[in-house]
Amino acid sequence: MHNFDEHINRLGTNSHKYDNQKQLYGLSPQEALPMWTADMDFRAPKCVVETLNDLSTNGIFGYYGGQESYNNAVKEWYQMRHGWSFRSSSISVVHGLCAGIAIALRAFSEESDGVIIFTPVYHSFRNIVKQNKRQLIEQPMYIKNNEYHIDFEQLELNMTGNERIMLFCSPHNPGGKVWSYHELNKVAKFCEKHDLILIADEIHNDLVYKQKKHIMFPIATPKIKHRLVVLVSSTKTFNIAGGLMGNVIIEDLTLQKKFKQAHKAIGTMPNLFGMKIAESVYSHGHGWLNDLLDYLEKNLLLFDEGISKIQGAKSMKLSATYLAWVNFSDTGLSEKEIIYRVHKTAGIAASIGSTFGKGGETFMRFNLACPRANILSAVSKLQHAFNKSSTNSRS
Ligand SMILES: Cc1ncc(COP(=O)(O)O)c(C=O)c1O
Incomplete structure (x- = not known):
């Protein structure tokens, strides 16, 4: 069993999460626990370290x-x-x-074409769409039974006919939702009806807890393969995101050809280090992943239990990912005050809800992939920050 309780110093290791925190949030890792970007504070599986050791012994790169x-x-x-x-x-x-998303946008749409996303969602979706000069269509999801749902009728009313692509996150970040077979089919039908290319970002597909089963789009909706682009990766699952690699899997030959052309146009080749470590985890990572999921599930239970003791705060039902999505709306506090209490009073650098788009304003996202001691400490600090009298707050 891997030791997920081990505390590893990441400060000064060129870690985005630790070494960019001060610049991005104005909070140093000494004053605020890094619980924002989606990488884990766990050492990667042994096979990764061994692979890199073998490469370095060979000495040719x-x-x-x-x-x-x-x-x-x-x-x-x-x-x-x-x-x-x-x-x-x-x-x-x-x-x-x-x-991969950026290349797909260029392969399957033109500037100013519409791209639909469902918010709140992984913040880079919005940035990539905008930076590629496509028109962003943000459709906010609604909450029922403490999970997100899509209002397709409302979306249809908002559409202009200029839409070419739907960019969909499954499982959902930040909602932690595993979409059902029925829901995936509704998405597929909608894409058929409106002649949209479906870019399915399934990066979190292996970080799913026991009570749920993730169904990949090509399995749930094989009939729409002629408009389906699937994105998967080993990087979130095995904490090797620094290797910067991922797979765009397209079964339809016409779409595949278009994607490959756009891919070639940027002139890249696979990265040696990333490819070697990804191959090692795909081949030898099953046991580590099973242990990780057990550990994360306990972190999640403890965190949710702690959050439930804060009046007005509620964690969304998390079936996948290690990213807890907590709604502070019933505290009655303003967005500014919520952020202040989490960042400054509690001393926790969690991601700000509104950066995930419409509907995220009263939420904060907490990365739970850290040693359990940090979870316990975070919970206690949050309880203190929110349950204490507001006279000690920012205003
Ligand atoms: C849904 C989703 N897609 C993509 C990424 C980033 O992927 P990459 O590091 O391979 O660019 C993330 C990172 O958190 C994510 O949550």
């Missing part, structure tokens, strides 16, 4: 080649864990899924 073993490892993983089979030629390796 030239261009990467011979991708067949990587492709086979990816295919075996998806066959075994998700029941999905595809050809090696369906895989395009990109420098991270954000890059």
Whole structure:
């Protein structure tokens, strides 16, 4: 069993989460516990370290080649864990899924074409769409039974006919929702009806807790493969995001050709280090992942139990991801005051809800992939910050 309780110093290791926190939030890691960006404070599986040790012993770091073993490892993983089979030629390796989204936007739409996203959602969706000069159509989701739902009728009313792409997050970040077979089919039907390319970002597909089963789009909705682009990666699952690699998997040959052309146009090749460590986890990471999910589930239970003791705060039902999405709306506090209490009073650098788009304003997102001692400490600090009298607050 991997020791997830180990405290590892990440400060000064060129970590985005630790070494950019002060610049981004005005909070140093000494004054506020880093619980924002989605990487874990856990050492990666042993196979990753061994792979990098072997590479460094060899001492030659030239261009990467011979991708067949990587492709086979990816295919075996998806066959075994998700029941999905595809050809090696369906895989395009990109420098991270954000890059994959950008390439797909360029391959399947023109400037000023509409791209639909459902908010609140992973903040980069919005940025990438805007930076590629596509028109962003933000459809806020609604909450029922403490989870997100999509109002397709409202979306239809908001549409202009200029929409070309739907960018969909499954499982959902930040809501932690595993979409049902029925819901995935509704998404697919909508894309059929409006002739949209569906870009399915399934990066969190392996971080799903026991009571739920993630269904991949190609399994749930095989009939729409001619408009389906699937994004998957080992980076979130195994804490190797610094390797910046991911897979864009397209089974339809016409779409595949278009994507590959747009991909070639940016002139990149797979990164040696990223590819080697990704192959190692796809081949040897199953046991580590099972242990990780057990550990995270306990963190999640403890965190939710603690949050439930804060009057007016509520965690969304988390079936996937290690990112708790907490609604502080019933505290009656303003957005500014919520942020102040979490960041300054509690001393926790959690992600700000409104950065995930419409509907996120009263939420904060907490990364629970850290040693349990940090969870206990965070819960106690939050309880203190919110349950104490408001006379000690910012205003
Ligand atoms: C839904 C989603 N897509 C993509 C990414 C980033 O992927 P990458 O690091 O491969 O660009 C994240 C990171 O948190 C994410 O949550």
